[in-house]
Amino acid sequence: MSQQLSVIGTGVIGNGWIARALARGWDVVAFDPDPEAPARTRAFVAGAWASLERLGLAAGASPERLTFVDSLETAVAGADLIQENVPERLPLKQEILAAIDGVAEEQVVIGSSTSGFKPSDLQQDCPRAPGRVIVAHPFNPVYLLPLVELVGGATTEPAQIERARELYQALEMRPLVVRREIEGHIADRLMEALWREALHLVNDGVATTEEVDAAVVYGCGLRWSLMGTFLTFHLAGGEQGMRHMLEQFGPALKLPWTKLEAPELTDTLIDRVVEGCEHQAAGRPVAELDRRRDDFLVELLDLVQKYWPEAEGLEGRI
Known part of the structure; x- marks a missing residue:
């Protein structure tokens, strides 16, 4: 029996959820008041599909299993999971979540994609059923990052x-x-801690945006892809591990x-950051950079799985 994800709000994050759920063989029902949303979402899914095919599609996976509806109540009818993705403004999220809570079946989990709110x-x-309203915060691109x-x-x-x-594991x-x-x-x-420090380094003239990014890509970022922060420092302590490192x-x-x-985000700092990023992009449109990122992530995810297979059971331990 197929499962249904109901998606409320179809910006970059909402569309990422849609693409992931379709690739896993779910039905998706979406609601967004913007009349341009259906066309934008279908173009997004089409652009992501090649990467999802490389990762492996579930049986029955198809972009055709996406349906747009014209009301919140219709969108959540029959949902196994509801994902809210409206802009990051607390009063707006509270209003939309209250409306969803008022019309969705009481046992259905409502996840909010908020990056900051409690x-x-x-x-x-x-x-009606406030406890089922939880934070379910993903990472962009949602259709690839797990x-x-x-x-x-x-x-x-x-x-x-x-x-x-259990539901998110099914995705x-x-x-x-x-x-x-x-x-x-x-x-x-x-x-955010790394981002704040990076802005200081650019603001103080210590490094350009490209140099900061190179420090991450060719240094700590490579190790973090496999081990994260704590295990990386554990190895820095040699045979005695973390205790010696500390x-x-x-x-x-x-x-x-x-x-x-x-x-302070002064005009000077903003100009340095923007000009630095535009130099790094080298005239390539964001869509091209998106594809380059996705190709890299597909290969990297395979590599992480090869070297950290025990992560399969990680969800049950945290």
Whole structure:
């Protein structure tokens, strides 16, 4: 029996969810008030399909299993999972989630793609079944990157998170259940720390955008693809591992090497960042860069799976 993903809001993230679900053989019902949304989404799916084919399609997978409807109530009828992807404004998300909660079957999980808001804030105007409104934060491109952060709020029961975990696993995601709610969740807080430091380096004239990116691509980024932050530093301690690394390099953490607050986004800094990125793009349109990124990610995902097969069971341990 096929499963149905109902997608509310079809920007880049919403379309990413649509492409992933279609590739996994799900039916997708989408709602977006923009009259241009259906054409935009179908073009997006067509552009992503070659990469999804290389990863491997589920039986019955087809772009033709996408249906656009003209009302929220119709969109969520028959849903096994609902994914909200409206713009990142809390009052708007609260309004849309309350409307979804009012018309969706009470047992259906409602995931919000928010990158920063806490689920308790998202739930507050949902009186029918607030606990099933959770954060389900993916990463762009959603149709390729498998991580989804799941965060329950004040009224969420463990069984609701477990149900959500099973559903996202069925979409071949790797759910990371966040132990307690916090703004920005886990991955975005880590990325924001690096982003703030990168902006300081450009602002202070230490490096260009291209040089900062090269430092990540050819240095820490290669290791992080396999081991992440902690295991990378564990190896830095030699045979004694993390304990020796902390004894040796831990005191340096107190040195003022990094800056916790972002620099002021002055016109000068904005120009440096924009001009640097345009130089790196070298006149290539974003669509071409998207394809290059997707080709790389497909190959990289195969490589990560080859060297970290134990990650198959990771979802059950976190």
